[in-house]
Amino acid sequence: MSHESILIKDGILVTMNERGEVIKNGSILIEEGKISNIGKKGEAEKKADVVIEAKGKIVLPGLINAHNHVCQFLARGRAYDIPFPVWDSEYMFKIYGFARPEDYYAIASLCGLEMLKTGTTCVVDNVFTRGVGEADKIAEAFEDLDLRACIACGFMDRAVPEYIILDKDSGLKECKRVYRQWNGKNDKIRVWFAPPGFGMCTEDNLKESFRLAGELKTKVQTHVSATFSAAMNPLWEHGKREVEYLSDLGILSPDTVAVHCVWVNDKDIQLIKRTGTKVVHNPASNMYLAFGVAPVLQMIREGITVSLGVDGLGSNTSDMFEIMRAAAYLHKLHNFDSTAIDAKKVLEMATIDGARTLGLEHEIGSIEVGKKADLIAIDIQRPNLTPLRDAYSMIVYCAKGDDVSDVIIDGEIVMRDGAFLNLDESKIIDKAKERIESFWLDKGSR
Ligand SMILES: [Zn+2]
Known part of the structure; x- marks a missing residue:
């Protein structure tokens, strides 16, 4: 799979690394599917194929x-x-x-x-x-x-x-x-x-x-x-x-x-x-x-x-x-x-x-250089996430799955600003409805 380089720019990074670092105005560079640089806005940045503006977002491990x-x-x-x-x-x-x-x-x-x-x-x-x-x-x-x-x-x-x-x-x-x-x-x-x-x-x-x-x-x-x-x-x-x-x-x-x-x-x-x-x-x-x-x-x-x-x-x-x-x-x-x-x-x-x-703690689970880029972003421009003071409490006590705006797996963008890039959501839902109904109908005859 061809990996485009991605720059996630100016977000609140909840790294979940050993030191429990939270980086405000932080940026993440992703190259070849892996996190290649992390830093304050301006530090980690270089020209990337795709730039995700993360201002107003919390970025955390998937x-x-x-x-x-x-x-x-x-x-x-x-x-x-x-x-x-x-x-x-x-x-x-x-x-x-x-x-x-x-x-x-x-x-x-x-x-x-x-x-x-x-x-x-x-x-x-x-x-x-x-x-x-x-x-x-x-x-x-x-x-x-x-x-x-x-x-x-x-x-x-x-x-x-x-x-x-x-x-x-x-x-x-x-x-x-x-x-x-x-x-x-x-x-x-x-x-x-x-x-x-x-x-x-x-x-x-x-x-x-x-x-x-x-x-x-x-x-x-x-x-x-x-x-x-x-x-x-x-x-x-x-x-x-x-x-x-x-x-x-x-x-x-x-x-x-x-x-x-x-x-x-x-x-x-x-x-x-x-x-x-x-x-x-x-x-x-x-x-x-x-x-x-x-x-x-x-x-x-x-x-x-x-x-x-x-x-x-x-x-x-x-x-x-x-x-x-x-x-x-x-x-x-x-x-x-x-x-x-x-x-x-x-x-x-x-x-x-x-x-x-x-057994994948060296590959995923935190935002660290060298790890695979499995990341999500939460949009905090929401009533339930205002005002933001502590990122951990906001994520665990106030956020909902619905607040997730972006999903990256293995350095590939799966969802961006709430929209899937390669998936037809309605088609999956309709197909599942059809199969579920047919399963219970058939099961009745067994
Ligand atoms: Zn079980």
């Missing part, structure tokens, strides 16, 4: 959504205000069991569009395959949108309806195929292994997925102790809580991403810490589905990397500004302490800590 299930959004507007087991079995299971590849492409395009519009430049999407090419369609959609992504590919091989189950050998073969086909594509798509979690996969699935990920030098993502029963069920079969069970299996490691960790005790937290396992917190989904409150502040105090995720339809949105706000409000309330977590830490969770979770 947001990282470290856990999503785009396919669940096929049930948007259908599955709501119902008990979690019904939400899961009547809607999510039907999607995992019956959605066709073209449904996956349409919904991944729609959610990807929502993510881009609201400032997400990188997502980890967790798909549970039946081996009909679901993961390929998600990867294809993200590739067409120019979104950076990890496809966390897994399969369910126990305790779910027959129409979802894929046996261990076929499942592992399919995940390996997806890895070979997509990992490293355009340097923007990666593939991880993703056994769903103790309740819905066999021990062999867990162990083999982890072993294969190690062999292929990629990562493993799995759901850990999201609910009380998920945390406790291994006690019946193995005499251990879930985290201890996973640790004894050898599944926890610096290349393991544990999603949720709501029902974890002090011992579990020490195991997560000792093994270098990364954690993804999904505050909106945990609240909406009434899972509970993850001990995120304790995990952060222990030095565990905790990033933020959407977690599919449980959040009802793919807007990471809403997720950041949910994280801040949840932990302030839960601790009866309005100082429990600050805006800068929350923004770190959605940027540099997200990059650490993905």
Whole structure:
């Protein structure tokens, strides 16, 4: 891909670098897809192919959504205000069991569009395959949108309806195929292994997925102790809580991403810490589905990397500004302490800590010379962002995804002044509407 040089001129740069620098009237030069210079207005500048005037804008690293299930959004507007087991079995299971590849492409395009519009430049999407090419369609959609992504590919091989189950050998073969086909594509798509979690996969699935990920030098993502029963069920079969069970299996490691960790005790937290396992917190989904409150502040105090995720339809949105706000409000309330977590830490969770979770902290997650140019700009000439005093609090407490004006991924401008350069937004929305309606109509006959 030919990279034009880009100069972003005279903005407020929230760098998220080690020193936490915020540069007023700052400029960024992007060459060959990477940040080549940063400085005060006038310092970083040289003639560039494209100049983006950023006066009146905050420029920050693109947001990282470290856990999503785009396919669940096929049930948007259908599955709501119902008990979690019904939400899961009547809607999510039907999607995992019956959605066709073209449904996956349409919904991944729609959610990807929502993510881009609201400032997400990188997502980890967790798909549970039946081996009909679901993961390929998600990867294809993200590739067409120019979104950076990890496809966390897994399969369910126990305790779910027959129409979802894929046996261990076929499942592992399919995940390996997806890895070979997509990992490293355009340097923007990666593939991880993703056994769903103790309740819905066999021990062999867990162990083999982890072993294969190690062999292929990629990562493993799995759901850990999201609910009380998920945390406790291994006690019946193995005499251990879930985290201890996973640790004894050898599944926890610096290349393991544990999603949720709501029902974890002090011992579990020490195991997560000792093994270098990364954690993804999904505050909106945990609240909406009434899972509970993850001990995120304790995990952060222990030095565990905790990033933020959407977690599919449980959040009802793919807007990471809403997720950041949910994280801040949840932990302030839960601790009866309005100082429990600050805006800068929350923004770190959605940027540099997200990059650490993905093992990409040397490439993305902050505005630093040599890093890939994954950047967004927020237009602050808005009533909800006036007056601007502290950029962190403005981003986390006052901004909305709708305030994002510009999106750059890998040094390519995807959205400029609120308009996509290469995407037909209406076409993607109309196509998704059509596919969603047709999916639920067809599903009724099954
Ligand atoms: Zn999930």
